[in-house]
Amino acid sequence: MRRRPSARLLILDPAGRVLLFHFVFTNGALAGEDFWATPGGAVEEGEDFARAAARELAEETGIRSSAPGREVARKEFILQLETGESVMADERYFVVTVPDQSMSRDGWTELEKRVMTEYRWWSLQELAEATEKVWPEDLIAMVRRFSDRQ
Numbered sequence: 001m002r003r004r005p006s007a008r009l010l011i012l013d014p015a016g017r018v019l020l021f022h023f024v025f026t027n028g029a030l031a032g033e034d035f036w037a038t039p040g041g042a043v044e045e046g047e048d049f050a051r052a053a054a055r056e057l058a059e060e061t062g063i064r065s066s067a068p069g070r071e072v073a074r075k076e077f078i079l080q081l082e083t084g085e086s087v088m089a090d091e092r093y094f095v096v097t098v099p100d101q102s103m104s105r106d107g108w109t110e111l112e113k114r115v116m117t118e119y120r121w122w123s124l125q126e127l128a129e130a131t132e133k134v135w136p137e138d139l140i141a142m143v144r145r146f147s148d149r150q
Contacts, residue, residue, distance in 0.1 A: 004079065004087040007053035008040035009068065010095045010143060011061065017121040018143055019061070019103070020134065024117045029084035035133035053094040060112070062104025069095040072146055075136060095146050
């Protein structure tokens, strides 16, 4: 099974709300899937996780930073891609604190435009009460762990 390294971002505003994208798949192997998840994506050839995090931050939010924050978590699991391929995901999470909720979709790929239907800044209370699927499943604990370190 192919490994798929990726950088994920825990983007927090001054009030501690976390940015999530709503993924809705209407065709392909993931047709019918609907969930909220952190921004991020695959590490490209020649990149390390931190560079991939900075690139994904710019592409998915328009926020430019050469230092995306520190790596705070790592997760490995089997992930099914839209193409139907199953991969061993190696996700590294980076925390980014932003001064406001400004963002841009200008850098989104065609796939992102098709499946990322909206974005939202979630408070921890809203996440605790959510009825929708949210990934990663332990997002609240991850955000709390980071908040405790500040």
